[in-house]
Amino acid sequence: QTILVVCFSVGYSAVALNHVIDFKEKKQEISKPVSPSELFPSLPIVQGTSKRIKVLTRLTLVVSDPSHCNLLRSTSANIRLYDIIAVFPKTEKLFHIACTTLDVDLVCINVTEKLPFYFRRPPVNMAIDRGIYFELLYTPAIKDSTMRRYTISNAISLMQICKGKNIVISSAAERALELRGPYDVANLGLLFGLSESEAKAAVSTNCRAAMLHGETRKTACGVVYTVKKPRKVEEEETTVPACKKAKTQA
Amino acid sequence: RRELPDGGARPNAAQFKQLVVSALRELHGEVGAALPVDVLTYEEKTLSAILRVISSGFVKLWSALTLLGFYQNRRCAFRVLQTSPFLLALAGNSRELVL
Numbered sequence: 001q002t003i004l005v006v007c008f009s010v011g012y013s014a015v016a017l018n019h020v021i022d023f024k025e026k027k028q029e030i031s032k033p034v035s036p037s038e039l040f041p042s043l044p045i046v047q048g049t050s051k052r053i054k055v056l057t058r059l060t061l062v063v064s065d066p067s068h069c070n071l072l073r074s075t076s077a078n079i080r081l082y083d084i085i086a087v088f089p090k091t092e093k094l095f096h097i098a099c100t101t102l103d104v105d106l107v108c109i110n111v112t113e114k115l116p117f118y119f120r121r122p123p124v125n126m127a128i129d130r131g132i133y134f135e136l137l138y139t140p141a142i143k144d145s146t147m148r149r150y151t152i153s154n155a156i157s158l159m160q161i162c163k164g165k166n167i168v169i170s171s172a173a174e175r176a177l178e179l180r181g182p183y184d185v186a187n188l189g190l191l192f193g194l195s196e197s198e199a200k201a202a203v204s205t206n207c208r209a210a211m212l213h214g215e216t217r218k219t220a221c222g223v224v225y226t227v228k229k230p231r232k233v234e235e236e237e238t239t240v241p242a243c244k245k246a247k248t249q250a
Numbered sequence: 251r252r253e254l255p256d257g258g259a260r261p262n263a264a265q266f267k268q269l270v271v272s273a274l275r276e277l278h279g280e281v282g283a284a285l286p287v288d289v290l291t292y293e294e295k296t297l298s299a300i301l302r303v304i305s306s307g308f309v310k311l312w313s314a315l316t317l318l319g320f321y322q323n324r325r326c327a328f329r330v331l332q333t334s335p336f337l338l339a340l341a342g343n344s345r346e347l348v349l
Contacts, residue, residue, distance in 0.1 A: 187309060
């Protein structure tokens with residue numbers, strides 16, 4: 001995984017004026033959250049715009065069973081260390097649960113095979129209201145042509161339902177050569193059916209908003225879930241403007 | 251202007267053009283491969299080139315280059331450095347312009 005960080009720094013420093021200055025490191029854990037106490041000696045690298053690259057930690061849960069969702073609540077001590085939490089639902093029920101009640105920031109949309117379920121409008125709209133973003137990966141499209149077809153078809157069906165809102169495009173690159181610059185990725189958004197401004201937002205502003213959502217989730221984490229959920233939601237909303245102000249001042 | 255960071259193979263100008271056309275064909279089919287693309291300059295040392303395409307085919311060309319993964323069974327990546335409708339604009343970086 002240290003190799004990954006080196007790859008990313010090589011890739012993004014090559015793109016001189018980079019919209020997306022922060023990037024995320026993806027850790028795949030299935031039902032065993034390991035706290036990323038010391039992932040790597042973090043290398044803050046000064047970039048073209050004299051800002052440092054931020055490295056965030058991110059956890060992706062591949063859920064194929066409703067019991068996996070309990071991990072999100074029970075082992076919150078480990079999960080709190082991750083900045084962003086994403087969930088990867090495999091069935092329609094789990095997709096519905098993830099959009100409506102689970103406390104995540106991103107919902108990954110599978111691009112490597114034909115979706116076993118169709119998107120429906122109610123859970124997608126609820127997810128948009130809650131501030132959850134849908135994530136599309138583009139690296140399979142580079143590797144394999146069948147996966148390319150599935151990527152594009154799944155992306156287009158998602159676009160039809162959510163009208164291009166709350167989309168984040170990211171790469172699941174495992175090598176340095178699989179990374180593409182931010183403008184290239186925004187162009188891919190055009191292929192998926194987004195409009196130009198939406199495509200650019202999918203790379204820049206939506207990612208930022210997902211990060212802030214993760215931060216609010218972290219700060220409001222001390223509240224007990226079962227009864228006080230409405231109050232926790234209010235707390236999240238009040239911490240959002242403070243976080244945004246802090247970000248713009250920093 | 252495009253830059254091609256490669257594994258080790260060095261294509262010459264004709265092979266580069268063929269690479270671009272095959273990328274278009276893979277993504278957009280015969281219609282994409284028929285898109286008139288010109289390679290204006292090609293430097294073999296840095297593996298960078300300047301391409302010209304009609305504006306209606308711009309998105310197709312760019313997306314095809316982005317999604318290209320392999321060249322002669324090696325991984326490769328196209329890195330688009332600059333795009334502009336005017337050739338002169340490619341000479342400088344307009345974001346660092348000081349007025």
